[in-house]
Amino acid sequence: MNSLMHDKLYIAALWLCIITLPWTIPLNSGAIILLGLIWLAEAAPREQWHRLKQATWVIPFVLFFTMNIIGLLYSHDYKTGAFELEKKLSFLIIPVIAASGRILMKSTIHLLQKSFVYSCLVIVLMSLVMSAMTVLSHPDFLPQNFDLKTSQLFHQLNPDVSPWWEYFSYIQVGEWIDIHPAYFSMYLVFCITILVQEMLKEMKANYWSFAIIAHLLIFIVLLSSRMAILSLPIVMIYLLYHHSGKQYGRYIVVSTLFVISLGVLVWVNPVSRYRIIQEPLLTSIHIDRDKTEWNSVSLRLLEWKGCLHVLRGSWLLGCGTGDAQAELQKYYVNYSPSSAGLTYNAHNQYLQTTIELGIIGFALLMFCFIPSMASALQQNPVQTVFIMLFCMMCLTESMLARQKGIVYFVLFQSMFLRSAAKL
Numbered sequence: 577m578n579s580l581m582h583d584k585l586y587i588a589a590l591w592l593c594i595i596t597l598p599w600t601i602p603l604n605s606g607a608i609i610l611l612g613l614i615w616l617a618e619a620a621p622r623e624q625w626h627r628l629k630q631a632t633w634v635i636p637f638v639l640f641f642t643m644n645i646i647g648l649l650y651s652h653d654y655k656t657g658a659f660e661l662e663k664k665l666s667f668l669i670i671p672v673i674a675a676s677g678r679i680l681m682k683s684t685i686h687l688l689q690k691s692f693v694y695s696c697l698v699i700v701l702m703s704l705v706m707s708a709m710t711v712l713s714h715p716d717f718l719p720q721n722f723d724l725k726t727s728q729l730f731h732q733l734n735p736d737v738s739p740w741w742e743y744f745s746y747i748q749v750g751e752w753i754d755i756h757p758a759y760f761s762m763y764l765v766f767c768i769t770i771l772v773q774e775m776l777k778e779m780k781a782n783y784w785s786f787a788i789i790a791h792l793l794i795f796i797v798l799l800s801s802r803m804a805i806l807s808l809p810i811v812m813i814y815l816l817y818h819h820s821g822k823q824y825g826r827y828i829v830v831s832t833l834f835v836i837s838l839g840v841l842v843w844v845n846p847v848s849r850y851r852i853i854q855e856p857l858l859t860s861i862h863i864d865r866d867k868t869e870w871n872s873v874s875l876r877l878l879e880w881k882g883c884l885h886v887l888r889g890s891w892l893l894g895c896g897t898g899d900a901q902a903e904l905q906k907y908y909v910n911y912s913p914s915s916a917g918l919t920y921n922a923h924n925q926y927l928q929t930t931i932e933l934g935i936i937g938f939a940l941l942m943f944c945f946i947p948s949m950a951s952a953l954q955q956n957p958v959q960t961v962f963i964m965l966f967c968m969m970c971l972t973e974s975m976l977a978r979q980k981g982i983v984y985f986v987l988f989q990s991m992f993l994r995s996a997a998k999l
Contacts, residue, residue, distance in 0.1 A: 657898025761804030
């Protein structure tokens with residue numbers, strides 16, 4: 577295979593990896609396998625090895641995956657640990673492929689980013705269509721957004737709400753493709769970042785981009801992911817500030833209007849209003865042993881408290897790649913009878929990694945985040961937003977517990993880091 581043909585196939589496979597991210601896991605996994613096969617077909621092992629040795633940014637990824645292997649050795653639940661290791665395999669494969677491959681041109685990266693935007697847009701539109709079809713074909717269907725007690729409280733606080741809101745919001749709207757609202761919301765916030773950065777860089781309004789941003793913004797509110805909605809104004813304010821120059825007055829006005837518009841959209845949708853405003857305000861920060869009812873806020877408080885309890889005896893190396901969930905469930909059972917059946921993870925990636933691999937694993941994960949931030953702040957605002965967004969999402973979700981989070985982070989981070997390399 578000649579070099580030109582290989583480069584085209586490599587970019588095509590990378591393109592498939594990116595556009596299949598919001599789709600089903602088998603599709604995306606197949607694209608990653610195809611990328612690996614094309615990488616192997618380059619037939620230039622010496623050149624690939626030379627590029628890999630020069631790409632020092634890949635070291636934290638390899639070390640983090642290696643730490644997961646070590647964590648498997650002192651896990652009691654080998655089966656669960658092996659499954660976790662299989663999911664984390666992308667931390668090794670994708671950075672090594674990117675680091676030993678050729679540097680991508682800026683035009684190629686732009687194409688890949690825009691393709692991701694359009695792929696997510698297709699899912700958004702299809703989700704609305706699928707939700708409408710569900711309502712029309714099954715008028716008695718009950719949306720699966722909340723458990724029974726949470727649903728009762730939601731309707732108590734919003735007595736006049738139309739049932740249509742629940743069909744087109746939160747878990748229900750993306751149920752057809754089995755994508756968690758937090759992950760999909762993160763994707764869409766990043767898509768908005770890509771479109772806004774393009775317009776700010778060119779200093780030209782693009783009405784097509786405005787229309788897409790409006791659709792994505794409304795859908796983010798429908799998905800009702802708290803951290804994504806809270807992160808959106810933060811990353812937008814950063815982008816606007818980055819391009820503001822000395823025109824601080826315009827920057828403040830645009831930022832204020834955006835925050836107000838987002839707040840209005842959140843308030844209009846009763847599902848997002850309940851999740852972002854009503855439920856947190858009604859939840860006590862104190863978790864006592866007699867608690868019998870849980871919601872998404874109080875559960876996170878319990879999970880984080882459980883993580884701190886587990887870390888008391890295993891802060892250095894953690895409890896192992898496969899034992900974190902079992903240790904949390906032991907805490908849930910002993911803490912409150914009403915939590916005996918809970919099977920939730922830490923819902924915080926920093927705590928999740930630390931209880932699995934200790935402070936060493938946490939430090940290695942941070943090295944996958946932090947070193948690239950310094951250069952990104954000066955060179956690439958989209959990469960800066962990407963890291964900021966992912967770090968914020970990790971505060972309330974274990975983003976690396978699912979393939980949707982692992983591949984998203986590793987794929988884009990590797991692409992950004994490789995394109996910044998001077999090899």
